[in-house]
Amino acid sequence: xxxxxxxxxxxxxxxxxxxxxxxxxxxxxxxxxxxxxxxxxxxxxxxxxxxxxxxxxxxxxxxxxxxxxxxxxxxxxxxxxxxxxxxxxxxxxxxxxxxxxxxxxxxxxxxxxxxxxxxxxxxxxxxxxxxxxxxxxxxxxxxxxxxxxxxxxxxxxxxxxxxxxxxxxxxxxxxxxxxxxxxxxxxxxxxxxxxxxxxxxx
Amino acid sequence: xxxxxxxxxxxxxxxxxxxxxxxxxxxxxxxxxxxxxxxxxxxxxxxxxxxxxxxxxxxxxxxxxxxxxxxxxxxxxxxxxxxxxxxxxxxxxxxxxxxxxxxxxxxxxxxxxxxxxxxxxxxxxxxxxxxxxxxxxxxxxxxxxxxxxxxxxxxxxxxxxxxxxxxxxxxxxxxxxxxxxxxxxxxxxxxxxxxxxxxxxxxxxxxxxxxxxxxxxxxxxxxxxxxxxxxxxxxxxxxxxxxxxxxxxxxxxxxxxxxxxxxx
Numbered sequence: 056x057x058x059x060x061x062x063x064x065x066x067x068x069x070x071x072x073x074x075x076x077x078x079x080x081x082x083x084x085x086x087x088x089x090x091x092x093x094x095x096x097x098x099x100x101x102x103x104x105x106x107x108x109x110x111x112x113x114x115x116x117x118x119x120x121x122x123x124x125x126x127x128x129x130x131x132x133x134x135x136x137x138x139x140x141x142x143x144x145x146x147x148x149x150x151x152x153x154x155x156x157x158x159x160x161x162x163x164x165x166x167x168x169x170x171x172x173x174x175x176x177x178x179x180x181x182x183x184x185x186x187x188x189x190x191x192x193x194x195x196x197x198x199x200x201x202x203x204x205x206x207x208x209x210x211x212x213x214x215x216x217x218x219x220x221x222x223x224x225x226x227x228x229x230x231x232x233x234x235x236x237x238x239x240x241x242x243x244x245x246x247x248x249x250x251x252x253x254x255x256x257x
Numbered sequence: 258x259x260x261x262x263x264x265x266x267x268x269x270x271x272x273x274x275x276x277x278x279x280x281x282x283x284x285x286x287x288x289x290x291x292x293x294x295x296x297x298x299x300x301x302x303x304x305x306x307x308x309x310x311x312x313x314x315x316x317x318x319x320x321x322x323x324x325x326x327x328x329x330x331x332x333x334x335x336x337x338x339x340x341x342x343x344x345x346x347x348x349x350x351x352x353x354x355x356x357x358x359x360x361x362x363x364x365x366x367x368x369x370x371x372x373x374x375x376x377x378x379x380x381x382x383x384x385x386x387x388x389x390x391x392x393x394x395x396x397x398x399x400x401x402x403x404x405x406x407x408x409x410x411x412x413x414x415x416x417x418x419x420x421x422x423x424x425x426x427x428x429x430x431x432x433x434x435x436x437x438x439x440x441x442x443x444x445x446x447x448x449x450x451x452x453x454x455x456x457x458x459x460x461x462x463x464x465x466x467x468x469x470x471x472x473x474x475x476x477x478x479x480x481x482x483x484x485x486x487x488x489x490x491x492x493x494x495x496x497x498x499x500x501x502x503x504x505x506x507x508x509x510x511x512x513x514x515x516x517x518x519x520x521x
Contacts, residue, residue, distance in 0.1 A: 231355025
């Protein structure tokens, strides 16, 4: 995803178009780009691991108890993946490991060595949004947006798994992702849209 | 989460050796155990990762299906061999938790934990499966010994689970908690060389149990009507914010009837 297409950028833009508030920017440029946190002080428990995240090599020094979610957010600076419940119930932290969707909060980073991790930051092809990302915007499939990265990662996996046959099937196979704003109807619309586009092309 | 050291042995012998340490714990899929660690309900000195032991995989032979202990729910649900030979088990695996959980959680991990609301214990007990460990073979009737309690020794590892074929009929129905998706009551019905067996999970304070009255009724007449009159005494059943013991007792018959209908 290009820098101009971050969620914060989109919010800033929509606020600007709403009129009147543009003079009070919600996000300063300094906040928009989040640098990776400095490596924590090394303790004897720490181990060196190398992850493959969004096609890039990511060497990390972590304690074995660090979840993949915390490694991505706190050390790699990939804050697109969200921490919701941190206990596997909400799906906000969904990422793909070797092409399969998992809750990164229930995955130890140390177990992911040699496996391919894909996060929301890895979906777009350069400037072009992933079709599911574009459909979520088109269908207004979010309100606060906090669950959205997880919803999109689950939805792309669902489409690859071939579970978009009906609205009921989409709902069942999106059951691991909770949206407290209740954007479920629009989320289903977005996924159905992408599925039918893909079917039309096929 | 408390700190621990991490070990990923590459042989079962090494894993068992590591697990002999008093505070060592095995890590399978982690979908229950990682939340337990996060809540600081357990403080292992060493976490022994079982992912390097080659215990994942499904093997279908003439008279049995062997499922490796580290096989995920997702892999079990996707297996055409299991779907053909034991449709009830296939359906059960595809209905545990959600897709993210099914990609990580394992059959061996679930059985070693023996949560009283877990699904697999019902399938293993109803199908009279054999739990194969690094030391011995354990029949399903001996294996389950109450809530979170099994016949396993602390340094004993499940390596695989064997299901004898043919299975003439099998089905699983559960009333799932809408939030956690754990079984409030789950009933697995099976007809095989072991006879008719009905196993109930989620309902009892002592974990999974066989419903012998239903088994006898179904042995003579495999139909939902044959068990419609059977009432389960609510004594010893779970009673919590999700449902009273009386409600769960009622659900047992409802779920059992649905399962029998699905397997007819």
